[in-house]
Amino acid sequence: MKRLGVLWLVVFISLAGFGITTIPFPFVAESLGASDFWKTFGGSGVFSLFQLIATPIWGRFSDAYGRKPILILSTGGTILAFSWLAYASTLESLLIARAFGGIMSGNLAAAFAYATDVTDPKNRAKGLGIVASAFGIGFAVGPPLGGLLGTDGGVPSMHWPGIASAALSAIAFLGTIFLLPESLPKESRKPIGKAKEHGAIEAGISPIKAMLSNPVLIGLVMSSLFVAIAAGAMQSVFQFWGRDLFNFSLRDIGVHFMVFALLSAVGQAGLV
Numbered sequence: 001m002k003r004l005g006v007l008w009l010v011v012f013i014s015l016a017g018f019g020i021t022t023i024p025f026p027f028v029a030e031s032l033g034a035s036d037f038w039k040t041f042g043g044s045g046v047f048s049l050f051q052l053i054a055t056p057i058w059g060r061f062s063d064a065y066g067r068k069p070i071l072i073l074s075t076g077g078t079i080l081a082f083s084w085l086a087y088a089s090t091l092e093s094l095l096i097a098r099a100f101g102g103i104m105s106g107n108l109a110a111a112f113a114y115a116t117d118v119t120d121p122k123n124r125a126k127g128l129g130i131v132a133s134a135f136g137i138g139f140a141v142g143p144p145l146g147g148l149l150g151t152d153g154g155v156p157s158m159h160w161p162g163i164a165s166a167a168l169s170a171i172a173f174l175g176t177i178f179l180l181p182e183s184l185p186k187e188s189r190k191p192i193g194k195a196k197e198h199g200a201i202e203a204g205i206s207p208i209k210a211m212l213s214n215p216v217l218i219g220l221v222m223s224s225l226f227v228a229i230a231a232g233a234m235q236s237v238f239q240f241w242g243r244d245l246f247n248f249s250l251r252d253i254g255v256h257f258m259v260f261a262l263l264s265a266v267g268q269a270g271l272v
Contacts, residue, residue, distance in 0.1 A: 002179075003114075003118050003180060003181065003183070004115060004118065004119075004127055004130055004131065006175050006176070006179045006180045007111055007114055007115060007131055007180065008130060008131055008133070008134045009134075009171070009172055009175055010071060010075060010107075010111055010172045010175070010176060010180075011108060011111050011131055011134035011135065011138065012134035012137060012138040012141075013138070013168045013169055013171065013172040014078065014105050014107070014108065014138065014169075014172075015134060015135050015137075015138025015139050015142065016138040016139070016141050016142040016145075016165070016168060017078065017082055017101075017142065017165035017166075017168055017169060018044075018047065018101075018105065018138075018139070018142065019138060019139045019140075019141065019142020019143045019145075019146060019257065019261075020142040020143070020145045020146040020149070020161045020164055020165050021043075021082070021085055021101075021142075021146060021158065021161045021162060021165055022043055022044060022142070022143065022146060022235060022257075023143050023146030023147050023150050023161070023239065023250055023253055023254050023257065024146055024147075024149075024150030024151070024156045024157065024158055024161055024250060025042070025043035025094075025098070025158065026039050026040065026042075026043055026236070026239045026240065027150075027156035027239060027243075027250070028094065028156045028157065028158050029042050029043070029091060029094060029095075030156075031155070031156060032090060032091040032094060033091060034091050038091065038095065039240070040236035040237055040240075041236065042091075042094070042095050042098065043098065043235075043236065044232055044235045044236055045232065045236065046095055046098045046099050046102060047098050047099070047101055047102040047105070048102060048232065049099075049102065050099045050100075050101075050102030050103045050106075051102040051103070051105050051106050051108075053102075053103070053106075054102065054103040054104075054105075054106030055106040055108065055109045056109065057106065058070055058074060058106040058107050058109050058110050059106075059109030059110060059113060060192070061110075061192075062109065062110035062113055062114075062184070063113070063184075063189060063190045064189055064190055064191050064192045065189070066182050066183075066184050066186075066189065067110050067111075067113060067114040067117065067182065067183050067184050068176065068180060068181070068182045068183070070107060070110040071107055071110055071111065071114070071176045071180065072173070072176050072177060074104045074105075074106070074107030074110070075104075075107065075169055075172045075173040075176055076173055077100070077103070077104035078101065078104040078105065078107075078166075078169040078172075078173075079166050079169045079170055079173060080100070080104075081097055081098075081100045081101035081104050082101065082162045082163075082165035082166035082169055083162060083163070083166045084096075084097035084100065084162075085097045085098065085101070085158050085161075085162035085165075086158055086159050086160075086161070086162025086163050086166065087159070087162070088158065094158070111131060112128065112131060113184075114180075114183045114184075115127045115128050115130075115131045116128070117183035117184055118183050133265070136261055136262075136264055136265030137261075137265070139257075139261040140258050140261035140262050140265065141258075143253070143254040143255075143256075143257030143258050143261070144251070144254040144255055144257075144258045145161070145164060145254070146161050146250070146254050147249070147250040147251040147252070147253055147254020147255065147257075148250075148251055148254065149161045149164055150250045150254075151250055156250065234260075235257075238253065238256070238257075239253050242256065
């Protein structure tokens with residue numbers, strides 16, 4: 001359970017840092033001359049796109065080299081990504097920093113693989129559920145902090161949100177180094193280029209082919225995709241809608257996002 005606790009902290013900080021920086025990002029991008037597209041897509045969109053690209057790569061590397069080195073490398077990169085956001089002075093720099101943060105957050109694949117390694121089949125669902133709970137809690141804690149820290153002299157700023165997120169990431173980095181032992185024995189690793197020899201791909205069936213052969217899985221994946229698209233769209237425009245229609249401050253917006261996350265967690269843990 002101690003290892004799952006440290007792992008929970010790593011995932012929690014990843015989502016909290018994302019939540020902290022999500023609130024002021026659109027307004028900062030606007031102040032740097034961003035178009036409507038980049039004001040809305042440049043924050044959560046760019047981050048999620050590069051996270052999508054990086055997640056299977058980090059996961060494959062963790063199969064080959066172990067979970068801990070990948071978690072150390074990615075959490076260290078997250079410190080750099082948030083520090084970069086804090087000091088980005090141009091729109092291009094802001095967007096590149098966000099993309100780099102998305103790449104580093106792809107370590108979530110290694111985190112869930114770690115949870116699978118350290119739990120037996122009987123307790124695996126419970127272990128994965130504990131780690132997954134960090135998503136909702138992290139995104140509930142992050143936005144109000146972002147709303148509180150996201151202005152500098154009344155002007156939207158990424159400085160203190162970026163610094164706070166980098167500091168949290170440093171805690172995860174140190175915790176990973178000193179408190180998280182490796183979970184994947186060397187004899188169980190699958191070297192790059194030799195996945196088939198180690199049984200990673202059976203009978204030439206890829207995960208995508210396996211999914212396409214099962215209508216139930218297709219339905220679940222499409223449902224999850226549509227829900228994620230709707231949530232991403234809301235996260236991209238809510239700040240402008242709240243400010244322009246209701247004169248919400250950044251703090252107000254952060255509290256609204258916190259309520260969204262808490263209600264989502266209640267729905268997942270209770271209703272579903």
